[in-house]
Structures are given as C-alpha cells and as structure tokens.
Amino acid sequence: MFTPPNTDQLVPTGGGDLLSQIVSWAFYAIFIIFIFYGQRIQMYIMVREVENSLHKLKYIKDEGRKITIEAIKEIGKPTTDPSPRVDRYLEYFTITPQSMDPAGIVAKLDHLLDVRDYRLKEEVKLMAPSAANDEVQTNNLENTLEAAMALNFIYKVVRHYYIQGKKTLSLYVIMQLQMILPMVMKEAEAYASALKAFAYGQPIGDGAGPLVAAKLMHGYPTRKLPKNCIMATVPLEGRTALIIKAEGPGGNVGKPGDAVEAVIEENEGKIGCLIMIDAGLKLEGEMVGEVAEGVGAAIGGPGVDQYKIEEKLTKYRIPNYAVIVKEDIGDAVSPMRKEINDAVDKVIERVKAVMVERTKEGDKVIIVGVGNSIGVGQ
Amino acid sequence: MMKVNQLAKHQNHNQSSTATQKISTYLTLIVLIVMALAVAALLLAITAYATDVVAAGVLAIIGLIALVLSGFMLYQFRRQTVQLKIEIPKxxxxxxxxxxxxxxxxxxxxxxxxxxxxxxxxxxxxxxxxxxxxxxxxxxxxxxxxx
Structure with a gap:
C-alpha cells in the first residue's frame, strides 16, 4: 500500500519544536534568496562601499578647493573673490599630442607642457596680484592649485564610473571600481595632505633629491641654468662636482633635462659620469627612507626630461648612475618624513662612493638632485 | 550677477551639507530606537523564560540580532565621521x-x-x-x- 512521504523527510524542519522550525525555515528562505539575488546583494554592498569612498572624495575635493582659495586670499590679497577663477581652473585640461606617427612627439609634448606651465603661472599671478612679483609664492600657489586640480579630477572620474555602474546595474563596472578604490583613496589622501604643505611651502618627500643637492652645494656660489634650475661647482673627493637642482625654496621641479643638456654641451661632453638622485616608489614591505643604487636616468614625469638626458648621454657615451630614496606616493607629495630627511647623509655617502669607484681623480661629475624644491633653499 | 550666482551656489552647498547632517542625525535616531527596542525584547525574553520558553527564545534571538545590527550601524557611522577629516601633520x-x-x-x-x-x-x-x-x-x- 502506498504511503505518502513525510514532509519532514523531504524538507527537514527540525522536528516539532516551534523555534527549531522557525530557524530551519529562515535558513531555507535565506538560501533561496541568495540563489536568486546573491549577485545583486553583492553589488549593493559594493555600491555602498564605493558610495562611502565617493563621499569622502567629495569632502577632500571641497576641502582642497577651500584651502586653495584661502591660500590665494591670504598670500595674493586679491581685490575680487578668486573663487570663480579657481573653479574655472579646476576644470582645465591638457590634450596630449597625437601619437599615431610618434616621430617628434617629445618636442610637441615639451612645447605643450611649457604652454601649460606658463598659462598656469599667469593665472596664479592674476588670482594673487600681491604674489605676482614673488616667484616663491607664485610657485607655491601654483603647486597648491595643481593638487586641488588633481583631487577634482580623481573625484570626477570615480563619480563617473559609480554613476555608470548604477545606471547599467553592471556588477563588473562597480567591481572594477571597488577593486582599485583603496589605491585611488590613498592617492587622494596624499594630495589632500600635500595641499597644506604646498600652501605653507613645506618640503615634501619628493624633495629628497634637491635636499641632497642643496646640502652638497650649500656655501658655494650658484648660477642659473635653463628652465628654473641652478648649478654650483663643488670640489668633491678630488673630482669637480657640477651639482644641479631646481631653484628653491618655491615649489618648482625645473627642467633638469634642459639643465643637464646645457652643462654637457658647455663641457663638450667631457664628463666622467652623471649621478641622478631622486625619490623612488617603494614596494610594500620596503622601509621608507631606504637608499638604493642603480643605473639609468632617475627622473619621473611625462618623460621629456628623461628623453633629453638619455639622448645627450648616448651622444657622448657618458655613464649614468642613479641613487634613490624609497618612499610611497603618499610620502612623496606630503610633508617630508623624518626618515627621508635622515636618508640625506646616506645618499651623500653613496654618491661619494660611486664617484670614487667609477671616475678618475680630476674628472668632472654631474650630480642632479631631481624633484620638487619646495621648502629647500640652496 | 556673478555674485548672486555665487551666493546661490554657496547656499546650495550649505543646504546640501545640512541635509546630509539631518539625514545622519535621523538615521542615528532610528538606530538608537531599534537598539532600545532590542534591549526591551531581551528584557521581555528574560521575564517570559519562566512561563514560555519558546516565546522567550524567539524574543531573545530577535533582541540579539537587532542589538548586534544597530551596534554595527553605530560603529559604521562613527568610523565614517572619523574618516572624514584631513589629517594635518605636525x-x-x-x-x-x-x-x-x-x-x-x-x-x-x-x-x-x-x-x-x-x-x-x-x-x-x-x-x-x-x-x-x-x-x-x-x-x-x-x-x-x-x-
């Protein structure tokens, strides 16, 4: 005889106890919900995370704008409110040269960067008329404005992908955004702390190179080199060191490519070696302020200066050595950490060792401190 | 005209930030009410334990879940406000x-x-x-x- 199956055997609900039954049914309900809506729930969690970061980014961006306007008002003493001009400038963009036919692109990019830099400086002078004749303050305000621009750009890009992800309900757009957000937030926080440093003219981590150069050239006469760089001739370890850095103490990276080109040509290529000192990005697990040595042109940026230096070095067959001070992106644009400041003496020791080991007595050696000279005199 | 526009922009900005603050206070209030209800459910569970074990169990579970969730929400709010600060180093x-x-x-x-x-x-x-x-x-x- 057929006996109908017991439902408890098909779907065990924990026996007759009411509480056990409730828990069991709740478990089944959750299981079914997760089968059908699991991905959507996951997406909502991610959207929420992105939303929180976006709120934070907005706050940082607004603070950046506020700090920039305050700095312009305080230093520049403008007669009218600089806010509309600042807002207009925050939206500025630079269109990179067409690279379908890459021949000659470096010169085009170089020209474009010059135009951008000139335009930005002129804008700052208009915004802050009292600082127009003070190169240091103009440079510091220019750097502050650039940091605010970077924050504005980061916020807009993240907002774009967030809205796009929400509009299309695409898990993958949101997922990609959520995955890179920790790195984006780190960069934004770094720029946020850079704002005050730039406004006050404090040395930043990227200034490790200029700080080393300043220590080596301090007390010796300096002369100007092309594009906001300066040079001092210093006797060092029986060699003649031609030390180059961006002119400080205003926020300025100069154009070391042009400066090195000029010095090599002045000496008709008779240079023992070129030693470049720069801040280098550290990998996770490495210590801030660690000093490392290698070969090649240690210089960041869009690549124009690196190209110019490499061209000249290849033409005259000059060996090129590099010493870097390790730090992360946050340390590079925020006020200089003590570890980086303490690394200066170690770098000088390394530079001297390279000079002694790699050149002969009486040789001329170019030493370039690459980076932002903000807060670093000479 | 520009000044008027700017003023309007500033007012909008201020309004939006006050709105965010209002929402935040409103949410905090809801969370606090939920927390109070959760505590009440737990107290009821204790009193019901002697007479009806099942009801006491259900009340205890509801109370605990609500307490944990509201506690988590409050912690999240606090974390968010702590994070919304630009640290200015010495x-x-x-x-x-x-x-x-x-x-x-x-x-x-x-x-x-x-x-x-x-x-x-x-x-x-x-x-x-x-x-x-x-x-x-x-x-x-x-x-x-x-x-």
Missing part, C-alpha cells in the same frame, strides 16, 4: 648654529625653508643660525608582515 623645523652646533627644534612657521638664515645664535652672537631640516614625524608604526 611639521618640525630644526635650527642649528653653524659655529657652536647648538640645535633647537620648533614647530614649522610659514616662510621657513631649509638653509634659511635666521637671527644670530644666543651663545655666539656673531654667527647666524640656520634651518637645517624640516620634517614631519609619523607617530603610528606601520604594520609589518613577517615575510
């Missing part, structure tokens, strides 16, 4: 006398830069003091991974 300036080597460390002042000459040293009045370093000290130790 930057120090080291001043040294080039002759006697006397060192002073003070807080950074606007206009300071490395190798800036300052007023003469108190011990050797003929020598000017000089800024030799400007740096920030990071207090919190980075988490290290033994690999």
């Amino acid at each position: 930057v120090m300036t080291t001043i040294e006398c080039t002759k006697c080597g006397g060192k002073t460390i003070r807080e950074f002042q606007r206009g300071d830069y490395v190798y800036k000459e300052l007023e003469p040293c108190q011990k050797c009045p003929e020598t000017k003091q000089m800024i030799t370093a400007i740096y920030k000290e990071v207090k919190e130790k980075e988490k290290t991974y033994e690999v």
Whole structure:
C-alpha cells in the first residue's frame, strides 16, 4: 500500500519544536534568496562601499578647493573673490599630442607642457596680484592649485564610473571600481595632505633629491641654468662636482633635462659620469627612507626630461648612475618624513662612493638632485 | 550677477551639507530606537523564560540580532565621521648654529625653508643660525608582515 512521504523527510524542519522550525525555515528562505539575488546583494554592498569612498572624495575635493582659495586670499590679497577663477581652473585640461606617427612627439609634448606651465603661472599671478612679483609664492600657489586640480579630477572620474555602474546595474563596472578604490583613496589622501604643505611651502618627500643637492652645494656660489634650475661647482673627493637642482625654496621641479643638456654641451661632453638622485616608489614591505643604487636616468614625469638626458648621454657615451630614496606616493607629495630627511647623509655617502669607484681623480661629475624644491633653499 | 550666482551656489552647498547632517542625525535616531527596542525584547525574553520558553527564545534571538545590527550601524557611522577629516601633520623645523652646533627644534612657521638664515645664535652672537631640516614625524608604526 502506498504511503505518502513525510514532509519532514523531504524538507527537514527540525522536528516539532516551534523555534527549531522557525530557524530551519529562515535558513531555507535565506538560501533561496541568495540563489536568486546573491549577485545583486553583492553589488549593493559594493555600491555602498564605493558610495562611502565617493563621499569622502567629495569632502577632500571641497576641502582642497577651500584651502586653495584661502591660500590665494591670504598670500595674493586679491581685490575680487578668486573663487570663480579657481573653479574655472579646476576644470582645465591638457590634450596630449597625437601619437599615431610618434616621430617628434617629445618636442610637441615639451612645447605643450611649457604652454601649460606658463598659462598656469599667469593665472596664479592674476588670482594673487600681491604674489605676482614673488616667484616663491607664485610657485607655491601654483603647486597648491595643481593638487586641488588633481583631487577634482580623481573625484570626477570615480563619480563617473559609480554613476555608470548604477545606471547599467553592471556588477563588473562597480567591481572594477571597488577593486582599485583603496589605491585611488590613498592617492587622494596624499594630495589632500600635500595641499597644506604646498600652501605653507613645506618640503615634501619628493624633495629628497634637491635636499641632497642643496646640502652638497650649500656655501658655494650658484648660477642659473635653463628652465628654473641652478648649478654650483663643488670640489668633491678630488673630482669637480657640477651639482644641479631646481631653484628653491618655491615649489618648482625645473627642467633638469634642459639643465643637464646645457652643462654637457658647455663641457663638450667631457664628463666622467652623471649621478641622478631622486625619490623612488617603494614596494610594500620596503622601509621608507631606504637608499638604493642603480643605473639609468632617475627622473619621473611625462618623460621629456628623461628623453633629453638619455639622448645627450648616448651622444657622448657618458655613464649614468642613479641613487634613490624609497618612499610611497603618499610620502612623496606630503610633508617630508623624518626618515627621508635622515636618508640625506646616506645618499651623500653613496654618491661619494660611486664617484670614487667609477671616475678618475680630476674628472668632472654631474650630480642632479631631481624633484620638487619646495621648502629647500640652496 | 556673478555674485548672486555665487551666493546661490554657496547656499546650495550649505543646504546640501545640512541635509546630509539631518539625514545622519535621523538615521542615528532610528538606530538608537531599534537598539532600545532590542534591549526591551531581551528584557521581555528574560521575564517570559519562566512561563514560555519558546516565546522567550524567539524574543531573545530577535533582541540579539537587532542589538548586534544597530551596534554595527553605530560603529559604521562613527568610523565614517572619523574618516572624514584631513589629517594635518605636525611639521618640525630644526635650527642649528653653524659655529657652536647648538640645535633647537620648533614647530614649522610659514616662510621657513631649509638653509634659511635666521637671527644670530644666543651663545655666539656673531654667527647666524640656520634651518637645517624640516620634517614631519609619523607617530603610528606601520604594520609589518613577517615575510
């Protein structure tokens, strides 16, 4: 005889106890919900995370704008409110040269960067008329404005992908955004702390190179080199060191490519070696302020200066050595950490060792401190 | 006209920030009410335990879940407000006398830069003091991974 199956055997609900039954049914309900809506729930969690970061980014961006306007008002003493001009400038963009036919692109990019830099400086002078004749303050305000621009750009890009992800309900757009957000937030926080440093003219981590150069050239006469760089001739370890850095103490990276080109040509290529000192990005697990040595042109940026230096070095067959001070992106644009400041003496020791080991007595050696000279005199 | 636009923009900005604050206070209030209800459910569970074990169990589960969730929400709110701050690090300036080597460390002042000459040293009045370093000290130790 057929006996109908017991439902408890098909779907065990924990026996007759009411509480056990409730828990069991709740478990089944959750299981079914997760089968059908699991991905959507996951997406909502991610959207929420992105939303929180976006709120934070907005706050940082607004603070950046506020700090920039305050700095312009305080230093520049403008007669009218600089806010509309600042807002207009925050939206500025630079269109990179067409690279379908890459021949000659470096010169085009170089020209474009010059135009951008000139335009930005002129804008700052208009915004802050009292600082127009003070190169240091103009440079510091220019750097502050650039940091605010970077924050504005980061916020807009993240907002774009967030809205796009929400509009299309695409898990993958949101997922990609959520995955890179920790790195984006780190960069934004770094720029946020850079704002005050730039406004006050404090040395930043990227200034490790200029700080080393300043220590080596301090007390010796300096002369100007092309594009906001300066040079001092210093006797060092029986060699003649031609030390180059961006002119400080205003926020300025100069154009070391042009400066090195000029010095090599002045000496008709008779240079023992070129030693470049720069801040280098550290990998996770490495210590801030660690000093490392290698070969090649240690210089960041869009690549124009690196190209110019490499061209000249290849033409005259000059060996090129590099010493870097390790730090992360946050340390590079925020006020200089003590570890980086303490690394200066170690770098000088390394530079001297390279000079002694790699050149002969009486040789001329170019030493370039690459980076932002903000807060670093000479 | 521009000024009027700007004023409007500022007002909008202020309104939106107040709105965010209002929503936040409103949400906090809801969470606090839920928390109070959760505590009440737990108390009811204790009193019902002697007479009806099943009802006490259900009340205890509801109370605990609500308490945990509301606690988590409050923690999240707190974390969010803590995070919404731009940390301004304390930057120090080291001043040294080039002759006697006397060192002073003070807080950074606007206009300071490395190798800036300052007023003469108190011990050797003929020598000017000089800024030799400007740096920030990071207090919190980075988490290290033994690999």
